[in-house]
Amino acid sequence: MLRMSKMTDYGTLVLAELAATTGDVLSASDISQSTRLGLPSVRKLLKMLCKAGIVVSFRGASGGYALARSPHNISAADILEALEGPLLLTACSASDSQCELEQVCGVGKGWKRVNQMIRRTLNDVSLAQLCDAETIPSDVPRSDDLTVHGASRSTI
Amino acid sequence: MLRMSKMTDYGTLVLAELAATTGDVLSASDISQSTRLGLPSVRKLLKMLCKAGIVVSFRGASGGYALARSPHNISAADILEALEGPLLLTACSASDSQCELEQVCGVGKGWKRVNQMIRRTLNDVSLAQLCDAETIPSDVPRSDDLTVHGASRSTI
DNA sequence: CAATAAGGTACTAAAATAGTACCGTTTTGG
DNA sequence: CCAAAACGGTACTATTTTAGTACCTTATTG
Numbered sequence: 001m002l003r004m005s006k007m008t009d010y011g012t013l014v015l016a017e018l019a020a021t022t023g024d025v026l027s028a029s030d031i032s033q034s035t036r037l038g039l040p041s042v043r044k045l046l047k048m049l050c051k052a053g054i055v056v057s058f059r060g061a062s063g064g065y066a067l068a069r070s071p072h073n074i075s076a077a078d079i080l081e082a083l084e085g086p087l088l089l090t091a092c093s094a095s096d097s098q099c100e101l102e103q104v105c106g107v108g109k110g111w112k113r114v115n116q117m118i119r120r121t122l123n124d125v126s127l128a129q130l131c132d133a134e135t136i137p138s139d140v141p142r143s144d145d146l147t148v149h150g151a152s153r154s155t156i
Numbered sequence: 157m158l159r160m161s162k163m164t165d166y167g168t169l170v171l172a173e174l175a176a177t178t179g180d181v182l183s184a185s186d187i188s189q190s191t192r193l194g195l196p197s198v199r200k201l202l203k204m205l206c207k208a209g210i211v212v213s214f215r216g217a218s219g220g221y222a223l224a225r226s227p228h229n230i231s232a233a234d235i236l237e238a239l240e241g242p243l244l245l246t247a248c249s250a251s252d253s254q255c256e257l258e259q260v261c262g263v264g265k266g267w268k269r270v271n272q273m274i275r276r277t278l279n280d281v282s283l284a285q286l287c288d289a290e291t292i293p294s295d296v297p298r299s300d301d302l303t304v305h306g307a308s309r310s311t312i
Numbered sequence: 313c314a315a316t317a318a319g320g321t322a323c324t325a326a327a328a329t330a331g332t333a334c335c336g337t338t339t340t341g342g
Numbered sequence: 343c344c345a346a347a348a349c350g351g352t353a354c355t356a357t358t359t360t361a362g363t364a365c366c367t368t369a370t371t372g
Contacts, residue, residue, distance in 0.1 A: 161329065162330070163329075194331075194332090196332055200330090200332095214339090215337075215339060216337095216340055217339055217341075218339080218340060218341090219338080
């Protein structure tokens, strides 16, 4: 359903926790306790976020994790890519697409464009904004509103 | 990976075929042949699209399917919702969310905002545009560019 | 040197997705 | 009027992905 995985959802909680801490570092179990997420999952997430360069780790006793940079400089796209891999709406959006329909397919390019638009959206929202929703513009009309005239707009 | 399912991907091929036809209706097997998708899958997709009101069906010999309205009035959001269910980035974006973390969770609202932004993007792209990618604005700056200053922008 | 904490890997279980099959109903046209 | 064409509905199986866990290794501190 175009849904992020649970792990990614949890991952943002973990990051929010790190963003909110006043202390130096937080250990995986600190975070597990404050977020109420299972320790094994928290550890897994922190490893992934660390690999992606979003958090940094300190080993040994009194070690732990911290954000690698300011929450203003961590984008939603960064987070999603770290935890779910490349942001690709369709299989053929990938550079090494193996879609054998690509010749016949007239819509691949269209979806790639949509993919870019979504990526831009996700690049433009920071972790800091995620933690403080009011700072996210809730209704930003595009500068040239070239919309689907009369396209049904379901209201959720 | 924030990816649409294969079926949705196939579904847009089916819709593109219907959008392109000059004839009256196309049967499931017509579409299966022209798209090279398996007949059972094509049938399943057409049933779903019909239920969602995107295509209309005509039963009996010489029956088949046609778009329910102009491809300009069918949005990407319509298609995704028909084939993948509600457009919800996170579990707690749903109205009947059962996320017991909701109290502790500071990021749910933020993701909901992002969800709305993506929804708007998908509402603003039509099937007609998907079939003719050049008509999709490839670089539309938002009217107030309140971006993450210096957020890393991975280039895919 | 013992305790704490991260790094890495591999495995199991559960859930979602994809693909298929079958039978019923409607309509056409000879 | 009946056989063939084509959709409607449902239920099932297999595959793939996701979630969750376990276990061992390495590093740091006091």
